Amino acid sequence: MVSDVLPCYVVCDVSLSMGAHIDEVNAGMREFRGVVHANRRVSAQIRLCVVVFAERPLVARPLRPVLDAAGPISPHQESGSAFGSAFTLVRNTIEHDVKSLKAQRIRVRRPVLFFISDGRPTDPGWPAALARLTAAVPCPEMIAFGLGAVDQLVLARIGTSRVFLGGDGVRLGVALASSVTRTVLRSDHV
Template structure:
């Protein structure tokens, strides 16, 4: 089970929300697979998160409106970085292997975190946009039905008005069908996006994911600054070795 209940998260993450009254907030969350299969890649992953934060806060529009949180999961899940303004995030903690691959607990941890974060932002009269979640995994869960049910009953469109836009990134042993299950929404005009990176070099894959996440966040915050508020996952260059698509349509 998740290491954080909603009440505990409100205490542990209390210092991250630093906004002016009425400020717009665009929340972004990274959900990172830290199961045993990722153990050899955690140093690279931590470095990529540090670089992502540094690159994002160098863009004034992004640093002004974006907030970032990080959730790590294996057989348990934990909040590694509470949702915070980019300029207030210090050193990224060391990442450690967390056991097996339980997508369900990852979504339970996110559900607790986002509810607490939303309440804290609204308590400061902040204006919060729909959250965006970037989910990175190199495998698949033991029970594919279970995690989808957990997500839909906690964060699906029938469970909350603030359901997230979810972008799934997979590599190594992650099947495309599982990534499609993670991506959300699967209805209406804006469909969740999924990306299966075929490169076998974890460093190259994680760097590519970092760049795609960076571009997506910067694009979202820049369009928001112009009043357009468009959030769409950025696609890789045509030459990239990536299979990708929306929930039910391959581009």
């Protein structure tokens, strides 16, 4: 029985503006899984949840061990990128997951949220939803990864811990794996 868990939430924009980047997202998720698979100590502690969103958010993969098989992320035929509803769903999901893990007497570390998008929200109220997410207990460590023609200012507001840009040559899988494994190995990240 694992007594220490790091919940990791990958939140991915799958709107039309991200359609050309979904293959890169899926390759990055496979690479991430391969990296954590190589380190049993790390993989034993990570629980992964995947949330996708366009006009509406959806939990595509509930929180479970990182090495459990997961299907590929698919693009949605929706033009909107409702960041606010995605942040609200993630906040509620984190609260539920943490409560459930604690009920199992599992020590829960501070969650990591890895947000993937071009940083082009279509809902003007998203900053309020982000503020509620980052004010929640526990507040996730916020990491943003931009793909395509990104709005760096928006991504910087979201990725308060770190911002990675695919256009800078950073691979999504490497950014995700390094962020999560670094966090697992830090004893002060609780």
